[in-house]
Amino acid sequence: MIRLREKDIEKLSIILQLPQYTIEKMAAMNLINDSLAVDMLMVYDWKKLKNTKKYTVKQILQAIMDEYQVSKTKVQAAVYGKRKRTYSCQQCGKRITKSESTRNSGICDACVSKSIEL
Numbered sequence: 001m002i003r004l005r006e007k008d009i010e011k012l013s014i015i016l017q018l019p020q021y022t023i024e025k026m027a028a029m030n031l032i033n034d035s036l037a038v039d040m041l042m043v044y045d046w047k048k049l050k051n052t053k054k055y056t057v058k059q060i061l062q063a064i065m066d067e068y069q070v071s072k073t074k075v076q077a078a079v080y081g082k083r084k085r086t087y088s089c090q091q092c093g094k095r096i097t098k099s100e101s102t103r104n105s106g107i108c109d110a111c112v113s114k115s116i117e118l
Helices: 006-016 020-028 034-052 057-068 072-080 098-103 109-114
Strands: none
Touching: 006 020, 006 034, 034 057, 034 072, 057 072
16 A cells, blocks of 8 residues: 655655645545555656656656655656546445447446336
């Protein structure tokens, strides 16, 4: 499990342009998705190091892997990958799959079944 460190919170305050104490309070109340926050930090570090033009992609990748104790795949997904789109039922708000959303015009199977008259 990924937990935010003090220096991560400092970087997040820069990225999000929020005071550090606000980020600390949010982290203490578990209002921050640590995994997504670390993804943001990795992208921030990647761009910062890449812009210096001092290091190779391989060196930057290894440095970020070491810093955040994550796999190569996790770093690459954060830097190059796109997040999956999430779908929610328009009636009850439950998270549904893309196929279910497409099939039922944005409504979950449970809500569709409630509308069926027998």
